[in-house]
Amino acid sequence: MTIPPGGVCAPGSTLVNKTGGWRTFKPVYDYDKCIKCKLCELLCPDMSIDPKDDGFFEFNYDFCKGCGICANECPKDAIEMVLEEK
Amino acid sequence: MKRDFEKDKKDMVVVEGSYAVASAVKSCRPNVISAYPITPQTHIVEDLSQFMADGEIPNCEYIMVESEFSALSALVGSSAAGARSYSATTSQGLELMHEVLFNVSGMRLPVVMTVANRAVSAPINIWNDQQDSISQRDTGWIQLYAEDTQEVSDMTAQAFKIAEDPDVLLPVMTCMDGFILSHVYEPVVLLDDDLVAEYLPPFEPEFKLDPKNPKTFGAFADPNSYTEFRFLQQQAMNKALKTIEDAADEFYDLFGRYYGGLIDTYETDDADIVLMAMGSIVGTIKDVIDTLRAKGVKVGLLKVRSFRPFPVEAIHNVIKDAKVVVALDKNISIGLNEGALFTETKASLYNTKIDVPVIGFMIGHGGRDIPVETIENIIDEAKKVIDSGISVESQFTDLKEELL
Ligand code: SF4
Ligand code: SF4
Numbered sequence: 334m335t336i337p338p339g340g341v342c343a344p345g346s347t348l349v350n351k352t353g354g355w356r357t358f359k360p361v362y363d364y365d366k367c368i369k370c371k372l373c374e375l376l377c378p379d380m381s382i383d384p385k386d387d388g389f390f391e392f393n394y395d396f397c398k399g400c401g402i403c404a405n406e407c408p409k410d411a412i413e414m415v416l417e418e419k
Numbered sequence: 420m421k422r423d424f425e426k427d428k429k430d431m432v433v434v435e436g437s438y439a440v441a442s443a444v445k446s447c448r449p450n451v452i453s454a455y456p457i458t459p460q461t462h463i464v465e466d467l468s469q470f471m472a473d474g475e476i477p478n479c480e481y482i483m484v485e486s487e488f489s490a491l492s493a494l495v496g497s498s499a500a501g502a503r504s505y506s507a508t509t510s511q512g513l514e515l516m517h518e519v520l521f522n523v524s525g526m527r528l529p530v531v532m533t534v535a536n537r538a539v540s541a542p543i544n545i546w547n548d549q550q551d552s553i554s555q556r557d558t559g560w561i562q563l564y565a566e567d568t569q570e571v572s573d574m575t576a577q578a579f580k581i582a583e584d585p586d587v588l589l590p591v592m593t594c595m596d597g598f599i600l601s602h603v604y605e606p607v608v609l610l611d612d613d614l615v616a617e618y619l620p621p622f623e624p625e626f627k628l629d630p631k632n633p634k635t636f637g638a639f640a641d642p643n644s645y646t647e648f649r650f651l652q653q654q655a656m657n658k659a660l661k662t663i664e665d666a667a668d669e670f671y672d673l674f675g676r677y678y679g680g681l682i683d684t685y686e687t688d689d690a691d692i693v694l695m696a697m698g699s700i701v702g703t704i705k706d707v708i709d710t711l712r713a714k715g716v717k718v719g720l721l722k723v724r725s726f727r728p729f730p731v732e733a734i735h736n737v738i739k740d741a742k743v744v745v746a747l748d749k750n751i752s753i754g755l756n757e758g759a760l761f762t763e764t765k766a767s768l769y770n771t772k773i774d775v776p777v778i779g780f781m782i783g784h785g786g787r788d789i790p791v792e793t794i795e796n797i798i799d800e801a802k803k804v805i806d807s808g809i810s811v812e813s814q815f816t817d818l819k820e821e822l823l
Contacts, residue, residue, distance in 0.1 A: 336644065336647055336648065336651060337625075337626065338527040338585075338588045338625070338626070338651075339525065339526040339527035339528070339588070339626075339636065339637075340526075340637075340638050340640060340644075340648060341626040341634050341635065341636055341638075342634065342635050342638055343633075343634065343635070344633045344634060344635050346635065346638070
């Protein structure tokens with residue numbers, strides 16, 4: 334691959350470059366507390382929260398940066414930020 | 420300079436330098452103009468605004484922005500979308516653009532911008548020197564310096580042609596001395612729309628920002644590829660050396676006016692003393708040369724038209740047989756006590772077989788007048804270097820000791 338002028342490229346390349354490794358804390362759901370309000374999905378700045386068939390949500394850890402916005406905004410404290418460990 | 424004045428005379432009109440530039444921009448058929456006023460550039464965008472109001476620039480959007488940072492940022496988007504894009508600025512406005520200058524050149528967007536050169540604050544000073552654009556020399560923009568209003572007008576068309584050349588794709592700053600050129604009224608030939616249409620083909624970039632065919636512009640580059648981006652920008656600058664010459668030659672063929680490509684020379688063939696300079700000071704120097712030549716002094720002028728890319732080979736060809744070279748700079752690198760033209764000319768000679776002494780004078784800061792006597796005194800200093808070698812390498816001109 335050679336670099337075109339200015340590095341213009343096809344969109345969507347961020348899907349190839351997985352960036353979840355930047356994370357220090359990872360969000361984890363407690364589905365017992367979750368009321369399916371959808372706020373976490375809406376507020377995640379990285380679109381790293383996907384809806385599930387049962388109405389709950391799941392994290393896409395390939396891209397979640399661990400910013401903690403979802404946990405901070407959840408009205409039911411249903412998201413815990415857990416330290417990443419090897 | 421090559422020009423048939425007799426032929427041009429019948430087409431000349433007396434207009435302000437800023438108007439000549441605005442009119443040239445109009446003839447280049449821009450699609451987006453962003454504008455933010457700042458002295459001494461304001462008249463250019465005012466005149467363009469008038470052209471817009473009068474419906475004289477079809478297919479163009481005129482964007483009034485809230486700062487120079489926005490003025491150039493707007494053009495990042497418009498140029499990426501395939502619009503021929505123009506702005507003008509000066510001094511603090513140009514410095515406020517600093518970050519965006521890198522974005523434009525890094526994204527290889529062929530924006531053209533006129534810089535009406537002015538001193539930078541503090542202390543506040545609205546008059547001319549070239550510290551503003553010289554301070555942006557490493558931002559990846561081509562920088563051309565004009566000697567008079569006719570040249571800066573003609574240079575505008577050349578700038579678009581150079582910038583949009585697929586081998587180059589770099590933004591271009593056309594630099595004109597603030598007030599001295601921007602506010603002077605003198606006879607010029609305004610660019611003819613039909614001739615410009617022949618000279619400057621429509622802007623058709625290979626890639627366009629287009630929702631129907633999405634592309635990513637200004638993508639992220641990690642350590643695996645960032646170096647190569649810089650290399651490619653430098654390579655484009657190398658290619659521009661020829662493109663700038665070609666653009667000047669082609670302009671001459673169509674319009675009959677030529678001010679040099681990368682450089683121009685005046686009486687340098689047998690010159691012992693070669694003065695180097697950029698911008699409007701060139702006119703004063705030519706007058707001094709005429710006077711001194713009549714008295715038998717072998718002095719000539721090397722006008723540097725392109726400061727970026729820096730035309731090392733062209734400069735060496737002119738100065739290699741001189742006995743002394745004098746670089747005049749309307750700028751200073753504070754802490755080195757040298758102007759940029761001096762530093763770079765001197766540096767370019769190291770590791771070569773050319774052995775010629777180079778001295779530098781920093782001159783005309785903040786609009787300080789440059790009378791012929793000042794140039795004559797500098798030439799006297801140069802003569803001393805021929806006789807007894809360099810005593811002072813680089814110094815301020817006409818310092819007022821009583822103020823220090
Ligand atoms: S931690 Fe941040 S990035 Fe990760 S899912 Fe929550 S909001 Fe999104
Ligand atoms: S914000 Fe909290 S309660 Fe709302 S859907 Fe997300 S986890 Fe559930």
